[in-house]
Every structure is written in structure tokens, then in C-alpha cells.
Amino acid sequence: MQRSGIALVICAPSGTGKTTLTKRLIAEFPRFAFSISCTTRAPRSGEVDGRDYNFISPEEFKQRRDAGFFAEWAEVHGNYYGTPLEATRVLLAQGRDVLFDIDVQGASQLRRTIPGARLIYILPPSRAELESRLRGRNTETEESVARRLQAAHIELMQARWFNVWIVNDNLDQAWEHLRAAYLAATLSPDCQTDLLDELLKEWSVGAK
Structure with missing residues (x-):
């Protein structure tokens, strides 16, 4: 019996390791779409x-947004x-x-548009560790580190x-927890709404 799909939403402050964990999830479970x-925005080189993406004009986007076309939407860098x-x-x-690999703004919208969505937040162990990871990238300026830490504080709230x-x-431990959270979500009655009814039919048939 085919179960219903899961809308899995993963959020985290920049530098927490969300991208690495998400890639491991996709690699192990090909069911994701x-x-x-x-x-x-304009297409980049090689994009089709x-x-x-579906590349549309700002006017068309706003029309679709106002008509409730989107499960979630955001404005990023204009x-x-x-x-x-x-x-x-x-x-x-x-x-x-x-x-869905999105920010908390998009996750908040998905709570309303897809009520059964499962929302996972990846937390850093501490502010000091997050700052250390950001600096360890060797790609962030002091201003950028300060901005990302402030954004992390707002998101964590x-x-x-x-x-x-x-x-x-x-x-590795975070991966095991993410994997377990996903597998637990697949066992939810919300994903297998017909399972119990089909099983109980056997009792109804047997009682006749």
C-alpha cells in the first residue's frame, strides 16, 4: 500500500552544517523529489x-503570489x-x-499551506562554536560574521x-538523529491513512 508523501522542512543558521546533513539524507533516500x-532572477549560465527554475517576471510572480499559487515564497537580494x-x-x-531547505520565514508559511509538514531545526551547540565555524570557512569578513550571528539569533528565537x-x-550523531526523525515521520498515521482501515476490513469480513 502506497503511503502519502512527507513535506520535510529543514532550517538552520548559516554554518550549522545543514547542507552536509541534507545531502546525506538525499543520498540515502532516493524517494525525495x-x-x-x-x-x-535572470537565468545563470547553464540553467534551463x-x-x-521557472523564470518569470516580477509582475507575474506577484500575481501568482496574490492568487495563493505558492506554498511558500520569499524575497532574496531583490x-x-x-x-x-x-x-x-x-x-x-x-x-x-x-x-524544503529554506529559512524560518518560508517554514512558517508552509505550516499554513501544508499542515502536515514536518519541521526540523538544526541547532549549533553554542554561539561560540557557530562563530568558530563561520570564521573557519576563511571566506567571511568580520562584518559578515557579525551579520550571520545576528541572523542566527533572530532565527533561533x-x-x-x-x-x-x-x-x-x-x-555523525546529528546525521543519525536526522535520519531517525525522517524515518519516524514516514511511520506517522498521517502518511498511512488507509492502512488501519484496510486491516480492519479483514475483521469485518471474518465476522460475517
């Missing part, structure tokens, strides 16, 4: 419309990005799991309404 997002809601619902109905918290103090 991605809805093609819409954006108003309809494959990498450009709009949005995930189509109906396309996401189709993937979930087909039993595909849809992964929104973490209370997430379903799962995972502290990335040790990468």
Missing part, C-alpha cells in the same frame, strides 16, 4: 527554464523565489517526499514551533 521553484503549491501537493499524493530539534555538535 523537488518541486521546480519560480524565480524572478522549466528544469532548474529577487522573488516561490514553491508552487499544487505541484507540491501532486508529488505528495504520488507518495514522493518533498524536501523562531525555533520553538518546530517539530524536531537536532544539535549538530557531532556530525
Whole structure:
């Protein structure tokens, strides 16, 4: 019996290790699918419309946004990005799991548009460790480090309404926790709404 798909939302401050953990999840579980997002920015070299993004004008984006077309949307550096809601619902109905690697603003929207979404927040072990990781990149200026730490503080204050918290103090342990959280979500009755009914039918048939 095919289960329903899961909308899995993963958020974390920059430098927490979210990208590494997400890549491991995708590599182990090929069930994940991605809805093609819409954006108003210009295509980059090698990007194909309809494959990498749906490239649309700011005016068209705003019309779709106001019509409730998007599951979540955001403005980033002057450009709009949005995930189509109906396309996401189709993937979930087909039993595909849809992964969202977004910020807390987008996660908040998904709580409303996809009520069954599972929200996971990756936490740094401490402010000092997060600062050390940011500096360890050797790509951040002092101003950039300060800005990212301030953004992390603001995001962390929104973490209370997430379903799962995972502290990335040790990468392998954080991965095991993320893997366990995902597998637990796949066993939720919300994903297997027909399972119990089908099983109980056997009792109804046997009672006749």
C-alpha cells in the first residue's frame, strides 16, 4: 500500500552544517523529489527554464503570489523565489517526499499551506562554536560574521514551533538523529491513512 508523501522542512543558521546533513539524507533516500521553484532572477549560465527554475517576471510572480499559487515564497537580494503549491501537493499524493531547505520565514508559511509538514531545526551547540565555524570557512569578513550571528539569533528565537530539534555538535550523531526523525515521520498515521482501515476490513469480513 502506497503511503502519502512527507513535506520535510529543514532550517538552520548559516554554518550549522545543514547542507552536509541534507545531502546525506538525499543520498540515502532516493524517494525525495523537488518541486521546480519560480524565480524572478535572470537565468545563470547553464540553467534551463522549466528544469532548474521557472523564470518569470516580477509582475507575474506577484500575481501568482496574490492568487495563493505558492506554498511558500520569499524575497532574496531583490529577487522573488516561490514553491508552487499544487505541484507540491501532486508529488505528495504520488507518495514522493518533498524536501524544503529554506529559512524560518518560508517554514512558517508552509505550516499554513501544508499542515502536515514536518519541521526540523538544526541547532549549533553554542554561539561560540557557530562563530568558530563561520570564521573557519576563511571566506567571511568580520562584518559578515557579525551579520550571520545576528541572523542566527533572530532565527533561533523562531525555533520553538518546530517539530524536531537536532544539535549538530557531532556530525555523525546529528546525521543519525536526522535520519531517525525522517524515518519516524514516514511511520506517522498521517502518511498511512488507509492502512488501519484496510486491516480492519479483514475483521469485518471474518465476522460475517
